[in-house]
Amino acid sequence: MPSPYRGRFAPTPSGPLHFGSLVAALGSFLDAKAHCGEWLVRIEDVDKTRSQSGAAEVILKQLQDHGLVWDGPVVQQSDRDSIYQHKLEQLAHYLYSCDCSRKAIRARADCYDGYCRTRQPRSSPHAIRFKNDQPVLTFSDRWHGTVTASTICAREDFIVRRRDQLYAYQLAVVVDDIAQGITDIVRGSDLLQPSFWQLSLWQCLAKRQPRMMHLPLVVDPVGRKLSKQNHAPAIDSRCAMDNLRAAAKYLQLDLPDAQDVADLLSIAVEKWRKKWQITTD
Structure with missing residues (x-):
């Protein structure tokens, strides 16, 4: 029997989420929910030189503001050095x-x-x-x-x-x-x-x-990847509905008006399920 679906979103805490990050977060969230699976969040701060203090907390708050609520505890790579070292020993x-x-x-x-x-x-x-x-x-x-x-x-x-x-x-x-x-x-x-x-x-x-x-991939007007390194602006959680609609459009989903973020995401999950012909039987 195949394993139950389990997906994840794994941002680097080098700054707040920008629009490109939201597209990736939304796509992974919709795919997990369309499969009736779990969606995890992991903070990928293994490169400690790139991490900004407080950025992880900002990212998690932005996800929550956009209705992208994860299942289970959030894992931080910076807590797992001993695990990586043990794996290197196994791979010697x-x-x-x-x-x-x-x-x-x-x-x-x-x-x-x-x-x-x-x-x-x-x-x-x-x-x-x-x-x-x-x-x-x-x-x-x-x-x-x-x-x-x-x-x-x-x-x-x-x-x-x-x-x-x-x-x-x-x-x-x-x-x-x-x-x-x-x-x-x-x-x-x-x-x-x-x-x-x-x-x-x-x-x-x-x-x-x-x-x-x-x-x-979301790119800027000159064709560069939208990224924190290229000074992509942070998404504004006060515009969560508009942000989600724009991100969904980038994923080839047209979303109608909805009452709130939860309603909009519910519609998006069904549209994603239909787009990718996902069955959950």
């Missing part, structure tokens, strides 16, 4: 140290070439890489269809712990998704390419893969 056979700088890697090839597989690092600190001997090079995406790796970089031995001793996103996100029993990952299309590395790690750690759906 698949790992090796690397002291190559980005400049040195670029001088040799477009992507990392496995240079340190057969040598000992001569400098410290160094990164730890995963031996990507069985790379995932294609997968089925519910929005994009069959997705094939566009560059040889999908085959490279990727970093699981950085030179600064912080655990890499690729490791943390997969370890946490497996630990939380995530069955479906719904997120922005900016993460399509990292999915190949992550699915390779899923294959090694869990012997299974989640279903994937990468939503349309």
Whole structure:
């Protein structure tokens, strides 16, 4: 029997939610509820250098203001360093140290070439890489269809712990998704390419893969990804109904007038269920 649906939204607390974040949150929420499943929220602050004090609390309040209420406790990656370290110890056979700088890697090839597989690092600190001997090079995406790796970089031995001793996103996100029993990952299309590395790690750690759906990427007027780094403005919770309608439109859903946020989301769930022909029998 397939596992019950369990999805998640995993924002980085580098600032409040912007419109692109809301599109990703809404899409993952609608898919979970349309499947009569659970929707979790995880604060992805494994990169402590990017986290802003108080941002996680602001994000959670913004989600609540938009009716996007999660199931179960909120997990914060910054509390899970010991778990990531234990997983690295379990993976020791698949790992090796690397002291190559980005400049040195670029001088040799477009992507990392496995240079340190057969040598000992001569400098410290160094990164730890995963031996990507069985790379995932294609997968089925519910929005994009069959997705094939566009560059040889999908085959490279990727970093699981950085030179600064912080655990890499690729490791943390997969370890946490497996630990939380995530069955479906719904997120922005900016993460399509990292999915190949992550699915390779899923294959090694869990012997299974989640279903994937990468939503349309929200861009600014000059075509750049809408992001906190590009100074995207925070969504205004006082305009929650308008924000949700705009986000739904980006997801190809036209929502009618509604009495309140809860009513609007109920309509959106049914429209999502119909759009993607989701049955819950």
